[in-house]
Amino acid sequence: MYYEVFIAGAGGQGVLLMGNIISYYAMLNDLNTTFMPSYGVEMRGGMTHCTVIISDEEIGSPVLQEVDNVVIMSPFASQFTTMVKNGGILILNSSLVKSHQCEKENVTILKQPFNDLALKAGNSKITNMIALGYLWGVTKPLPFDEKLLQQAMLGILGESKKKFIPSNIEAFIEGYQLGEREKI
């Protein structure tokens, strides 16, 4: 079993939270996983990205030059479209990323307006969870289990933010169902 994803955006969009949850979920499945973050010095708005790897074998480098799955949440990070491998999957947050360039071959490019979907649901703060659910539905890193996801969110967010978990799960499921419907 091997899975890799690179998620990039602007600080404050919750890009690192997305990566953290995937990794934590993998740990709950007794798999090896690495989460490698990178962020700017700014509290909000700086360029942020993370690489997540999941494997049933020992993981070597936690940093990758090219990745199977790439998610771009902000035009600020659109330079990272080059991170996708030939034949990989590139997911763009089309609410903000209006144009892109990707010279790799046979890349499946999927666009979803994650910010608009969140606003429609009445909560702009769940944008990243809709995107995470969508990524999960499209790329299926591991079988989705609501209880495990709850546990992963609690592990990352902590008791003090427990009350936000139900709305985040709901957003995840909305994105997941959208992702599952993609034919690739």
Add this chain to the structure above:
Amino acid sequence: MEEKKIFEKGNIAIAMAAIAAGCKYYFGYPITPQSDIPEYLSRELPRVGGVFLQSESEVAAINMLLGAAATGARVMTSSSGPGISLMQEGISYMAGDELPAVIVNVSRSGPGLGGISPSQGDYFQATRGGGHGDYRTMVLAPHSVQEMWDFTIMAFDLADKYRNPVIILADGMLGQMKEPFVTRMPEPIPYPPKDSWALTGAKGRPGRVIKSLYLGHLELEKHVWKLNEKYERMKKEDTRWEEYMLDDPEIVVVAFGSAARIAKTAVKVARQEGYRVGLLRPITLFPYPYKRIRELSEKVEKFLTVELNAGQMVEDVMIGVGARSKVYFYGRPNGVGSLPTPEEIYNEIIKTLKNEKVPVNEF
């Protein structure tokens, strides 16, 4: 402590392990990429009855560490590149004073202010003593978050065993990445009781002096030889390394820390493609596994050293190999974006096998 599986940064693993190892006193000054350690300990140490103290500088921090270590307490500081340089005077004093302490270097790139990206440019500083005078510090090089935990606990035992500072040499990648790790207690390393030397107040016994100044005739020479006996004992009893796919190799890759991690992937791929490649990963950088390298050099013709610097540990590989084998080098010194990929290291392995690289030990 209850064994749990935790998903956290390498820096946090070090901070948690320090508390688990019984460290009660931390002195330090913030610097990227290790500030998670003081941040965590500033919150958690007071909860276990310990003291967290942010000093006015690294010079102050290391001298506070010296003072606290003299009482026999378990003490730790952490810093990165420039801060560790400022601490060198104090580390030399602690070696001379024979004081145990754990010093963590989550290294960044240099020289000078350099940058905050992962680097192994502090290898010489860590393994050759770093400060002035005739001394060594033991150096442990983790390559995973689990080892950040394990080695921190081991480092406290080893410091107490030898009454000597122990350095944990990590880097920004190991400090900042998250991985699951188990909060287990590694096999304890026995160490002598501290009540024969610690400064605990002289009530009911003669006073003691801890010092590194020896002005009498032949006095300092005797002291330095006594220190040296400990370094020789470290070599005999505590040289550690990991061997990966080292069966009947045609070429041995030598790498430590983050570089070893990336090299492991390259070695695995090369093995899958039928190349007889193995990895030797030094875990203690001092004492260095010269003996194992020597043994391997009796059978293996080529050694490829991979480092995140312009060539430091490669000199130790050359010492181990002597004139028996050829030593090759691939280095990516510091800087944003210069972390090598497994593919790059794989290509270097193939180039070495095809004699497309020039050995560094042909003078």
